[in-house]
Amino acid sequence: MNAWERIPIPPRPRILIVRLSAIGDAVLTLPVLCALRRRFPDAFLAWAAESHAAAVLRGHECLDELIELPRGWLKSVHHLREIRRRLKNLRFDAAVDPQSLTKSALLARLSGAKYRIGLGRPFGRELAPLLNNRVMHTTGPHVVQHMLQLLGPLGVEPGPVEFRLPAGPDAAAAGEAVLQATGMTGRFMAVNPGVGDLLRDWPAERYVEVVRRVRHAFEVPSLILWGTDREQATANRIAESVGEGCRVAPPTSLTTLTAVLRRAMFLVSHDTGPLHIAAAVGTPCVGIYGPTWPEFCGPFGPGHIVVRGRWRAPHPLKWRSAPADVMLQIPAEDVFQACVRMLKFGRDA
Numbered sequence: 269m270n271a272w273e274r275i276p277i278p279p280r281p282r283i284l285i286v287r288l289s290a291i292g293d294a295v296l297t298l299p300v301l302c303a304l305r306r307r308f309p310d311a312f313l314a315w316a317a318e319s320h321a322a323a324v325l326r327g328h329e330c331l332d333e334l335i336e337l338p339r340g341w342l343k344s345v346h347h348l349r350e351i352r353r354r355l356k357n358l359r360f361d362a363a364v365d366p367q368s369l370t371k372s373a374l375l376a377r378l379s380g381a382k383y384r385i386g387l388g389r390p391f392g393r394e395l396a397p398l399l400n401n402r403v404m405h406t407t408g409p410h411v412v413q414h415m416l417q418l419l420g421p422l423g424v425e426p427g428p429v430e431f432r433l434p435a436g437p438d439a440a441a442a443g444e445a446v447l448q449a450t451g452m453t454g455r456f457m458a459v460n461p462g463v464g465d466l467l468r469d470w471p472a473e474r475y476v477e478v479v480r481r482v483r484h485a486f487e488v489p490s491l492i493l494w495g496t497d498r499e500q501a502t503a504n505r506i507a508e509s510v511g512e513g514c515r516v517a518p519p520t521s522l523t524t525l526t527a528v529l530r531r532a533m534f535l536v537s538h539d540t541g542p543l544h545i546a547a548a549v550g551t552p553c554v555g556i557y558g559p560t561w562p563e564f565c566g567p568f569g570p571g572h573i574v575v576r577g578r579w580r581a582p583h584p585l586k587w588r589s590a591p592a593d594v595m596l597q598i599p600a601e602d603v604f605q606a607c608v609r610m611l612k613f614g615r616d617a
Contacts, residue, residue, distance in 0.1 A: 300419065361381060
């Protein structure tokens, strides 16, 4: 069977998206959801995700049902039975597996969907190419383009890339409260020094240098964002070292964080969830990339600046082979100069 052959689905199909984990990955998968809704206005669209990624999906205008998976679901026979029962009851016509790992492909199979569309190797990994029955060999520089090509067999033609992150009045009010409390009522630079993987961690003292120099050269204050206790400690250390013109954000939900990022002049961050949220809502980013490929998983769209080191992975999915000092190859001067370009030229930088 030709993988690109059109799948016979009803005019109002029931489609499951499986992207389980990581906030940034969930954000980068949102164009798949938006493209499906644009093509099938009356479809039933559901998304299966673990709790961490589910936070960015709640209340999305294109989503009919969010299936939030409990912690440890894959290792529990009880959870697997309950998940299978719930998925089967939703009677899916097709499942789209942009993650294409064993666990995501297994969930697609548990759904009972007749057609399970996933990525071919090397982007489809582990057992996913065996568990999915429409394996697509995709092309393109960015992961968003790869994932959108999965929709070809469903008759979804290329179109505008949309994210449509939720932006309700409550979130906007909460974001405004954060900015009022921190004194960021005018223009400001947002800084996100936290990251879940230490291999992508840029030293806090280099953030200090960049924030301090931006403040002195342009009189632009900085708001330091954080999510975990470890990240809060780093944020506090940066703010204490910089002093005047640098504040630490209070604890925020993802929806409040999104509202704050909408208001920032630009964001300085390495490859992590808040960077992709900022890009999705149209805020320019200065991305600090060491082990990962910015062409593949950088901030999507125009107007961003990426600063990277000398090392390059042999393949975008082989970034964990990077040397331990890969982020140390990126000097503060390079990031500061990217901020200068942003402040002088904005999206035209």
